[in-house]
Amino acid sequence: MAGRHAHPPASEGRTPPAVLAVVAALLVVVGLAMVALWPDGATTSVGTPAGDQVTGVVESVDPQPCPDPDAEDCGTATVRLTSGDLEGDTVTVPIPGGVGAPTIGPGDGVAMSYVPDNPPETRYAIVDxxxxxxxxxxxxxxxxAVLAFGRWRGLTALLGLSVSFAIILGFVIPAILDGKPPLAVAIVGSAAIVLSVLYLTHGLGRTTTVAVAGTLVSLVITGLLAVVAVDALSLTGAVDDSALAVGQLQGVDLRGLLLAGILIGSLGVLDDVTVTQAHTVEELATANPGYGLSELYGSAIRVGRSHIASVINTIVLAYAGASLPLLVLVVALDDPIGDILTDQLVATELVRSAVGTIGLIAAVPITTAAAALVASRGRRAQKASGVQE
Structure with a gap:
């Protein structure tokens, strides 16, 4: 199966000049947009309120009874520093305690905060x-695992994943920190990911180009829906401490950051669906030379409906899993269901799920129709030029 999918279907043939022209135009537009939004490098780090960071290795732990019966993990630990100006020295630090505190033992590597202005006994503290x-x-x-199963396609998938991270870490995040509009940055960054990753993973052909077009159109629809939903529900994006810290310390537009997160979060599932639909149509056209536009669309859309039914569940469960602490807290508070659903934290997650799902549903008929149109026209062109199917 992997060997078969390593090559495009025979009906795809050479990449038509029109496809190459579309790809070139898209690359130029996205490239110019990236240049316009590229960070100028003026962003400065605000540091960390916990002080400088150093690392060390725990040599021994000396637990002691806690004066407060409700307290946990009292005592000290001896740590040998492995970084910083005092590398190689040993220091005595309190055993970390409290909710979420790391559990340490001899031989564990630890990250510590170092505040030189504090008294000697509290200059170092284990944080992770x-x-x-x-x-x-x-x-x-x-x-x-990816290479063993996917082989050549697995390698290209890993390269595509690397490109995605490079674009997010090298362009999207620095541009947002530089004060560029988060939504515009997310749109351009997502388009760059789609263009580079899909062609790298699936090759330069008409099927991939249809998937790219379907993904980009669906992204635009998702972005518009996100803007409408966020405005209608008056969501601010200030949903947790991390968002508040980014807004206060870096001056980032939290509403725009929320929209950018919705857009980028939906991208991975969108390209999965569009690629599947585009290749489904191409395979149907190859296996059924007599199929026209309506037959190709009708057969492929049935596959799409089944796929969507599973993917929607995947989206909702993914958001539920990521927000599980929030859901536990909501249930524990035992508030009325109306108050729970209208709370900004819950409403934000509902918007993420609903907008992503609607964009996903729109991607199926859009991509399927485009792929069926391209495949049927390509077959007619082959017949007209005397190409043997």
Missing amino acids: QLRGTQLWVLLIAFVL
Whole structure:
């Protein structure tokens, strides 16, 4: 199966000049937009209120009884510093306690805050554990699994994922921090991801171009719906401490950041659906040479409906999983259902789910119709030129 999908269907043939012209035009437009929105590098770091960050390795832990019966994890730990001006020295720090505090033991790598103006006994404080080695092991396992199953397509998928992260980390986030409009940055960044990743992963052909077009049109629809919904519900984007910190420390437009998050969050599922629909139509056209526009659309749209039914559940569950602490808190408060649903935190998540789902539903008929039209016209052109199907 992987070997079959490594090449486009035979009916796709050479990439038509018109397709190349469309791709070139899109690249130029997106490139110019990125240049216009590119950060000028003037953004400065605000640092961290916890002080400088240093790392260390726990050598021993000395737990002690807590004076307060309700307190937990009293005592001290001896840590050998592995960074900073005092690298190699050992320091004694309090054992971290409280909700969410890291559990430490001898040999654990830890991240610590260092505030030189504090008294000696409180200059260092453990704030987190170091988990770089474990993450590298997980990353290697992920890469090997993708390559083992996907082979060449798996490699291109990994390259596409790298490009997506490069665009988000190298353009989208710096541009937002630089004061550029978050929604405009998200639209341009999403378009750049679509153009680069889909062609890199699926090749330069008419099927991929149809998927790209369907994704971009659906993104525009999703963006418009998000603007209308956020305005209608008067959502501000100030939904948690992280958002408030970004708004206060960096002056970022939180409403625009919310819209950008909705747009980028829906992108991954959109390109999944559009690519599936475009390739479904192409395969149907190859297997059924007698199918016209209506037959191709009707057959492919039935596949799309089944796909959408599963993907909608995926979207809602993904948002529910990401917002599980919020949902637990909402249920624990035992407020009236009307108050719960109209709370900004819950309303924001409902908007994310609803807007993403509507954009996804719109992507199926748009992409299917475009793919059926392109496939039927391509077949007629082949017949007219005497090409054997």
